[in-house]
Each structure stands twice: as structure tokens, then as C-alpha cells.
Amino acid sequence: MTTLPAIIAAARAGALDYASAQFRAGGFEAATTDPAALSVKGRLLKDRALRSHGEQRRALFAQAAAAYASADALAPAPYTLINVATLTCLAGDTGTARTLAADVLARLDAADIAETPYYLAATRAEALLLRGEVRDADAALTRARGHAPDAWEDHASTLRQLALIAECTGTDAAWLDAHRPPRSLHFAGHLSLLPGSADSAAATTAIAALLNRENIGFGYGALAAGADLLVAEALLARGAELHIILPVTRETFIAQSILPYGDVWLPRFLAALEQASSVRELSRIEGPYVPLATELAGEVAMGAAALNAARLQSGAVQLLIADQGDGPFGGGGSAIRDGRIWQASGRRQHILRYPRAQPRGTGGVNPQPGHxxxxxxxxxxxxxxxxxxxxxxxxxxxxxxxxxxxxxxxxxxxxxxxxxxxxxxxxxxxxxxxxxxxxxxxxxxxxxxxxxxxxxxxxxxxxxxxxxxxxxxxxxxxxxxxxxxxxxxxxxxxxxxxxxxxxxxxxxxxxxxxxxxxxxxxxxxxxxxxxxxxxxxxxxxxxxxx
Incomplete structure (x- = not known):
């Protein structure tokens, strides 16, 4: 038997057509006295509106608002009423939305509501923005974040909703930027920075300054000797999350990308690995270095930074530590490939250049096997x-x-x-x-x-x-x-x-x-x-x- 939670799960999974068909097949379309079914109907119509454009989009928002209004009439709650208000705004009726938002504020003030402090403050910010009271909305959103400072996904969901309201009311949304979570970083670089050298010290200082300037809270990359480890250590030092993406198993990676560049890097690798928020090994290829695995790891690490930024309504930045080779990304094949992919995406990019302490070689490289x-x-x-x-x-x-x-x-x-x-x-x-x-x-x-x-x-x-x-x-x-x-x-x-x-x-x-x-x-x-x-x-x- 089809259930409302299963329909919601299908909608969240992106299967909107299937979720809608199951809603109808389950007889919920006729459940006009069931507030839960009406709320799910409103959710499905809202999701469809967000995929639509023009007049159809506004009409679907209006239908979604009507479904939530019917649910709220049966079981009054801030959740249903704020949805009615916001969806009415998105349907183009900003005057009625302002009136409904005042009702939401009155409901929040009048009752002891069994909701989290974050949700109540965020709902207040949403209602205030619908009424055009940006300064008070800003203050309410600040209080919401104070109740759950590390609830990044909740912050992101609120920011998405407030951005929609700002767009439909013609309000400048720049004030939302101060509430965005920290940015995500993709990092990569060459392996020939000698520990304790002047270049290594200069790079460490420059990396820390850039992370601070960009407000980096999440880092994604490999953990090879040299530049990778310098960036990883700087991320950990500022309390950022470090997410390591290795092209091969850690044992093979140590043999390929740590030990050949000096035993001093191994304890630093193991320490960073221990403190990392996550570690992923993308293949079980063993033996000599296979460039194809590094290509895969580069794509995955870049995308992980970008996806995390999109999920959190924040920004993604790339930092490459390049050598002195010709071209904008130096002479390293991996840096050139990663730099070009990131550049083509239009995201912000930083390049620091330091010479290699030893020539780039091809020893130990397993050419791309034809199979x-x-x-x-x-x-x-x-x-x-x-x-x-x-x-x-x-x-x-x-x-x-x-x-x-x-x-x-x-x-x-x-x-x-x-x-x-x-x-x-x-x-x-x-x-x-x-x-x-x-x-x-x-x-x-x-x-x-x-x-x-x-x-x-x-x-x-x-x-x-x-x-x-x-x-x-x-x-x-x-x-x-x-x-x-x-x-x-x-x-x-x-x-x-x-x-x-x-x-x-x-x-x-x-x-x-x-x-x-x-x-x-x-x-x-x-x-x-x-x-x-x-x-x-x-x-x-x-x-x-x-």
C-alpha cells in the first residue's frame, strides 16, 4: 500500500512524476479532510512549480498555496501557514502574502509551539521578509543561526527560501551573503616542495592567508607529499573539515606519492589522515602510478567541493600550487587538467607558484593500459x-x-x-x-x-x-x-x-x-x-x- 512518507521520499529522490502518480493511485487526491495528505499535495505542487516557468509556474504555486491553506484550516500550524504565505507571494500576490505573514507572526507570538528554536526563528525571518522588514528579518536569521551554529544544511534550506522571496518581492538579497556557510576548497599541487625550505615556508604562509581571506571551512583533495600536505595542514589548523580523496588505496598511495619524496612526509601524511573528516579510496589499482586514477580523483575532488558548496548555498574556490612551467597552470599534467576544468566552470580560482625542488620525472609511471x-x-x-x-x-x-x-x-x-x-x-x-x-x-x-x-x-x-x-x-x-x-x-x-x-x-x-x-x-x-x-x-x- 502506498503511504505518504513513501511518496515524500520519492519526491525528495527527484521522482516527481512517480510520486504524483502514487499520490493519485493511493486515493490521496480525494482526501480533502486529511491535513497530512493536503500538505503532501502542496509539497508536490511546489516541487513541480520550481521546475516550471512563467505563468505555469505561478499557477502551480497558487495551487500549492491552496492545498497548504486547506491543511492549515484543518490543523493550524506555523509550518502550513508560512507555506501558504510564501507560496502566495511566489504566485504573484504579494499583498495577500504580507497579510498572511502578519498572521504567521501573530501565531508565533501567541503560542508555545513544539518546534526547535532554529525553526521558529527562521520562520520568523521568512515572515518578516515577506512583509518587507529586511532589517528585522536579518536579526531573526542571526538569532536562528545562533541557536544552531553548525546546522549548515538547515541554514542552506532557509537561505534558498529567503532567496526565492527576495526575488519575487524585488528585494535586494545581498544581505543574505553574511549568513552563508563557509566556502569549500578544492586543492592540488606539485609534490616537489622540500620540507623546511624557504619556498615551503612561504607557501605555508600564503596558503593560510588565502584560506582566511576566502573563509574556507571545507577542503577537498588528495594528500600527496609537498603542496597537498601543506594545504591539508593549513585547513586542519584553522578548524576546517578536511576531506581526502585518494586515487588508490592508502598503502599504494604511500608507495607512489609519499615515500619517493622523503621519509619526513610519512608521519605528516598519517597525522592528517587521522584528523580528516572523511577519506575515500577510489580504486584498488596496485603497482606503479596510473595517471587515469589521478584523473578520476581530480574530477571527484573538484566536484565534491562544488557539490558541497551548492548544497550549503555557499561558494567553491580552487587553490593550485603550480610550478614555474609555461602556461597559467605550470607544467604539471594534473594541475593543467584540473585548472582547465575548474576555469571552464566559471568558479573562482587561485594559483600560487613555487619552483620544483627536483625535476618532474616519469619514473615509476605505468602508462595508461589500453584495457x-x-x-x-x-x-x-x-x-x-x-x-x-x-x-x-x-x-x-x-x-x-x-x-x-x-x-x-x-x-x-x-x-x-x-x-x-x-x-x-x-x-x-x-x-x-x-x-x-x-x-x-x-x-x-x-x-x-x-x-x-x-x-x-x-x-x-x-x-x-x-x-x-x-x-x-x-x-x-x-x-x-x-x-x-x-x-x-x-x-x-x-x-x-x-x-x-x-x-x-x-x-x-x-x-x-x-x-x-x-x-x-x-x-x-x-x-x-x-x-x-x-x-x-x-x-x-x-x-x-x-
Whole structure:
């Protein structure tokens, strides 16, 4: 039986069409005397409005306001009434919104409400801003932050709501910047800074000053000898969160990127590792250095900084410690690649230059093996297919293959790999952004399949994705190149825990995507999951369009 919490979970996962279909299938559309159902209806309409534009957007906001108003009439509460007020403003009726906001303030003053101090103060700030009382809204938001100073995600949610109100009322939103959480930093640099040298001391001072100037509270990068460790130590010294992304296991990383540059770096590496807020190992490649793994780690670290900044309504900054080579990013291949990707995203970038204490060499480098590649892999499946009556299967497969085939054929970039069987599809791309757009196109194609038999609402496409290092080899059964390895398996294992109608991707997929200009895509954290036949806990993200 469909429940309201399950519908809300589907909506939060980005499966809005599926959530709406389940809302109707569960009979909640007719539940006009149930305040919980009316609130969920308002939530679904608001989500749809945020995806719409122009007059349709305003009409949907008005419908959402009406649903919350009906809920509030049955069970008065600040939550429902502030939603009525804000949604009325977003629908274009600022006069009525101001009146409703006054009612919210009166309700907050008149009753002892069982809510957190943060929520009550933030709700007051929202109501005050609706009334155009910016100074008092600023003070209320300051009090809210004081009640929960480290509740960054709550702060971000409030900032999003206040920004919407400022936009619809024509209010200058610059005052919100003072309330934003600290910025996120991606850092990288060359390994040839000698500990104790004048350059190392100068770099340490410059790094600390930049972190302070940019108000950095979160750092993302590797932990190699030299520049990486100098930045990591500076982050820890100022109380910032350090998130380490290693291209390989820590044992292999020590052998590749710590010990060759001097034993003095090992205790510093281990100390930073111990104090880090998180450590991720992206591959299990062993032996000599493989540049492909570093390329993956760079994308993931850059995207992790950008995604964290977007999640917290803050900013993302890059710091590169470059050598004296030609060009804006020096002569290091990794710095050039990371610098160009970040620059193309339009985000702020800082480059500090210090010469290498020893020439850059290629010893110990394992050239890119021909059988490895970076691949963004999607696994799609139709939830509810097994419940179809046998007589309906041929008709459904006709619709399924037509709609998804058209979606794949219309993609601007050809897939690296495509395989299908039954109601399952595996499709892979070299570029993670191409894969993300393909996942959305598959969902849209399925939801807009040609008119035909009235298939049950429980039928929905779910898509899972992962980005990592895969192996290529000839597939004698398909008579073409096939993709193999843990990255392919992981995408398939994520699919069963993906809600119908949703797109769930691994953390590596979500973060690598945000290294680039996402073009309005969203990736929202949906919790830790242990997929079937897996011993590892995965952080998963719901992918959706703006």
C-alpha cells in the first residue's frame, strides 16, 4: 500500500512524476479532510512549480498555496501557514502574502509551539521578509543561526527560501551573503616542495592567508607529499573539515606519492589522515602510478567541493600550487587538467607558484593500459514489470523499446557502450555529464511513451549510475567491445535500491559531475545504502533536472 512518507521520499529522490502518480493511485487526491495528505499535495505542487516557468509556474504555486491553506484550516500550524504565505507571494500576490505573514507572526507570538528554536526563528525571518522588514528579518536569521551554529544544511534550506522571496518581492538579497556557510576548497599541487625550505615556508604562509581571506571551512583533495600536505595542514589548523580523496588505496598511495619524496612526509601524511573528516579510496589499482586514477580523483575532488558548496548555498574556490612551467597552470599534467576544468566552470580560482625542488620525472609511471578507461555507467530497469499480466508484456515491450530507443538515438553524444535484455538497459559514456543527461532523457522518454494500453501506475523506470575505471575487452557474444569490472557491477547493484521513477547515482558519479558546468542538474544526498550482494556502504545521490 502506498503511504505518504513513501511518496515524500520519492519526491525528495527527484521522482516527481512517480510520486504524483502514487499520490493519485493511493486515493490521496480525494482526501480533502486529511491535513497530512493536503500538505503532501502542496509539497508536490511546489516541487513541480520550481521546475516550471512563467505563468505555469505561478499557477502551480497558487495551487500549492491552496492545498497548504486547506491543511492549515484543518490543523493550524506555523509550518502550513508560512507555506501558504510564501507560496502566495511566489504566485504573484504579494499583498495577500504580507497579510498572511502578519498572521504567521501573530501565531508565533501567541503560542508555545513544539518546534526547535532554529525553526521558529527562521520562520520568523521568512515572515518578516515577506512583509518587507529586511532589517528585522536579518536579526531573526542571526538569532536562528545562533541557536544552531553548525546546522549548515538547515541554514542552506532557509537561505534558498529567503532567496526565492527576495526575488519575487524585488528585494535586494545581498544581505543574505553574511549568513552563508563557509566556502569549500578544492586543492592540488606539485609534490616537489622540500620540507623546511624557504619556498615551503612561504607557501605555508600564503596558503593560510588565502584560506582566511576566502573563509574556507571545507577542503577537498588528495594528500600527496609537498603542496597537498601543506594545504591539508593549513585547513586542519584553522578548524576546517578536511576531506581526502585518494586515487588508490592508502598503502599504494604511500608507495607512489609519499615515500619517493622523503621519509619526513610519512608521519605528516598519517597525522592528517587521522584528523580528516572523511577519506575515500577510489580504486584498488596496485603497482606503479596510473595517471587515469589521478584523473578520476581530480574530477571527484573538484566536484565534491562544488557539490558541497551548492548544497550549503555557499561558494567553491580552487587553490593550485603550480610550478614555474609555461602556461597559467605550470607544467604539471594534473594541475593543467584540473585548472582547465575548474576555469571552464566559471568558479573562482587561485594559483600560487613555487619552483620544483627536483625535476618532474616519469619514473615509476605505468602508462595508461589500453584495457582501462573512465566510464560513466547507467543501469536502467522497469520497476513493476514482473507484475504485468503476461498478455500485456508484448504491448509494453513495444512501448518500452520505442520510447527508450528514441531517447538513446536522440542523445547528442554517442554512448561508449549499450546493451539491453528484456526490460533492462546498460548504457555507458566516457563523459559523466553525457551520462547524466542520458539518464534524464531515459526517464523523460519513459514517462512520455506513446499512447497505448493503460499500464498500471506502479510501472516506472529506475536508473542507477556509477563513474569509475572500467576494463574493455572483446565480447564474443555481442561481437563487439564490452565493459567489465567493479565499476560496471556497482552500477547494477545500485539499481535495486533506487526508488521507482528515480535516478540514483554513486557519490563518485555525483561529485565528478559537479566538477563541470552541470547545466542546472541537481544531485541531492539520499542516504547511505548497502546494495544487494555488497559489503560496502554507499553514499547515494538522487539526480534530477532544475
Amino acid at each position: 582501462r578507461c573512465l566510464a560513466a555507467i547507467l543501469h536502467a530497469d522497469v520497476a513493476g514489470f514482473d507484475e504485468l499480466p503476461d498478455a500485456d508484456v508484448p504491448a509494453f515491450l513495444g512501448h518500452f523499446t520505442a520510447s527508450l530507443g528514441a531517447a538513446v538515438n536522440s542523445l547528442p553524444t554517442s554512448p561508449l557502450h549499450v546493451r539491453s535484455w528484456g526490460q533492462n538497459l546498460i548504457i555507458a559514456f566516457e563523459d559523466v555529464a553525457d551520462a547524466a543527461r542520458a539518464a534524464l532523457a531515459l526517464q523523460q522518454g519513459f514517462n512520455q511513451r506513446p499512447a497505448g494500453p493503460d499500464f498500471p501506475a506502479s510501472l516506472a523506470l529506475r536508473v542507477a549510475g556509477h563513474y569509475g575505471i572500467a576494463h574493455t575487452a572483446f565480447d564474443p557474444f555481442a561481437h563487439g567491445q564490452g565493459l567489465y569490472g567493479g565499476a560496471v557491477t556497482l552500477a547494477a547493484r545500485i539499481e535495486p535500491v533506487t526508488p521507482p521513477g528515480a535516478i540514483y547515482v554513486s557519490e563518485d558519479f555525483a561529485t565528478a559531475l559537479f566538477a563541470h558546468d552541470t547545466g542546472g542538474l541537481h544531485a541531492d544526498y539520499v542516504g547511505d545504502h548497502i546494495p544487494p550482494r555488497s559489503r560496502d556502504t554507499l553514499r547515494l545521490f538522487a539526480l534530477s533536472a532544475a
